[in-house]
Amino acid sequence: MIPIERQQQLIQFIHNNGYASINELAKRFNVSHMTIRRDIQKLEKEGKVASISGGVQSIERLSEEPAHNIKSQLFHQQKWAIGSAAARIIPQNSTIYLDAGTTTLEIAYQIADREDLLVITNDFAIAYFLCHSSKAKLIHIGGSVCKENLSTTGSLAAQCLKNISIDIAFISTSSWNLKGLTTPDENKIPVKKAIIEASHKNILVTDSSKYGRLATFFVYPLTVFDQIFCDNNLAENAREAITAMNIQLSLSEV
DSSP states (O other): OOHHHHHHHHHHHHHHHSEEEHHHHHHHHTOOHHHHHHHHHHHHHTTSEEEETTEEEEOEEOOSOOOHHHHTTSSHHHHHHHHHHHHTTOOTTOEEEEOSSHHHHHHHHHTTTOTTOEEEESBHHHHHHHHHHOOSEEEEOOSEEETTTTEEEHHHHHHHHTTOOEEEEEEOOSOBOSSEEEESOGGGHHHHHHHHHHEEEEEEEOOGGGBTEEOSEEEEEGGGOSEEEEETTSOHHHHHHHHHTTOEEEEEOO
8 A cells, every 4th residue: 555545544544533543553554653653744744633642633623712711721730830831931121922811821920020021912811910910011902802712803903013022922822733823713813923923932832732623714834933832741743743843842741
């Protein structure tokens, strides 16, 4: 069986079963573990499958982003660890951007005593916390209000960012893979793109549960990021591919 035929059958098998281990696939196609890993790496770069520990799974389609109150209850230990690690790299007297999200909110908790910082955000929960519990200077960008996610989106929010120079942007996502970030809400795209253009250093902060998800609208490729903060449950294949892209990968123990 030629590689392209095997890879097509592999995709179909994963699609039908949802998940398969490396051992299972090697036996099914009568090839070595190394051959299966190479197949998976190729298909993963094309955004067709997603690696997990010990195997591979089908891409999870994200039709809508969970509301803030739901997200705040999920994977809290991972988010705390990621937020703590990310906060430690912020230099003195920096202007930083905290994208809307519960992982970036964990960063806000960690910098509450940093009066040397200027924090820019489109997240109301982050802004509320910093207003009441922080010494940092604060700018909240305007725009259309997304009540479910307690954030602002759209062209007005993006326009505000065009007038600001950011040292480090901490960017969140609900769906990503080796191809890049996607979103089910097209109104988020102008803001996400404006952040990248306004910032000197771009960092993705996301827990591993969001890896392998795919939403309708493509935001930008993974290569726009200088660094990714994630947890150590991220699959080995994904780690190797990210490192090969010359993106610094920082994994927190959970």
